[in-house]
Amino acid sequence: QLQLQESGPGLVKPSETLSLTCSVSGGSISSNDYYWGWIRQPPGKGLEWIGSIYYSGSTYYTPSLKSRVTISVDMSKNQVSLRMNSVTAADTAVYYCASQRLLHQYDFWGQGTLVTVSS
Amino acid sequence: EIFLTQSPGTLSLSPGERATLSCRASQTVVSDYLAWYQQKPGQAPRLLIYGASRRATAIPDRFSGSGSGTDFTLTISRLEPEDFAVYHCHQYGSLPFTFGPGTKVDIK
Numbered sequence: 001q002l003q004l005q006e007s008g009p010g011l012v013k014p015s016e017t018l019s020l021t022c023s024v025s026g027g028s029i030s031s032n033d034y035y036w037g038w039i040r041q042p043p044g045k046g047l048e049w050i051g052s053i054y055y056s057g058s059t060y061y062t063p064s065l066k067s068r069v070t071i072s073v074d075m076s077k078n079q080v081s082l083r084m085n086s087v088t089a090a091d092t093a094v095y096y097c098a099s100q101r102l103l104h105q106y107d108f109w110g111q112g113t114l115v116t117v118s119s
Numbered sequence: 120e121i122f123l124t125q126s127p128g129t130l131s132l133s134p135g136e137r138a139t140l141s142c143r144a145s146q147t148v149v150s151d152y153l154a155w156y157q158q159k160p161g162q163a164p165r166l167l168i169y170g171a172s173r174r175a176t177a178i179p180d181r182f183s184g185s186g187s188g189t190d191f192t193l194t195i196s197r198l199e200p201e202d203f204a205v206y207h208c209h210q211y212g213s214l215p216f217t218f219g220p221g222t223k224v225d226i227k
């Protein structure tokens with residue numbers, strides 16, 4: 001069974017760059033069956049899809065964040081990364097990484113990491 | 120972009136009762152690629168249903184999904200104490216993928 005674990009700074013200053021890493025265990029990030037996604041959830045609100053990536057590097061992003069977001073994979077470390085630049089308080093959220101079978105449903109999720117944007 | 124609305128916003132029921140949750144899409148969900156997730160406070164979402172009606176691994180059969188096109192339903196046949204949570208629907212048939220705002224099922 002896949003296990004995912006997010007890590008990164010819990011506090012980021014406005015206008016700076018948010019950087020998170022998702023470590024995957026129990027399977028290879030270069031699996032033909034899986035995409036790897038990032039989803040976020042502002043406090044007390046619903047889920048928002050950020051984007052997904054295949055090990056080959058193919059990426060898909062939600063249009064509202066596309067200009068600020070980069071998702072990448074590091075196969076040597078079995079990790080997926082998220083970078084979001086020019087953050088504001090509106091980017092404060094719990095950020096989840098999740099495995100996405102064949103770009104379909106998200107079947108395994110990390111525990112999530114809270115990122116607060118504040119000076 | 121497909122917008123998902125969920126109703127009701129909150130459902131207050133007692134253990135043993137039947138819960139019926141609705142998810143409506145602004146456009147047809149391609150291939151009925153609609154999933155349901157359960158989320159408890161402080162936890163990540165957990166996949167319950169995918170493909171509108173297929174139960175995920177180890178999900179009890181009191182959970183069932185139905186519907187097609189733009190209207191989908193999650194039914195919990197008899198609520199157990201551990202079922203009180205927030206339920207999210209998610210369409211993955213068209214990019215960008217989207218989630219509904221959630222329905223909270225709380226104890227009456």
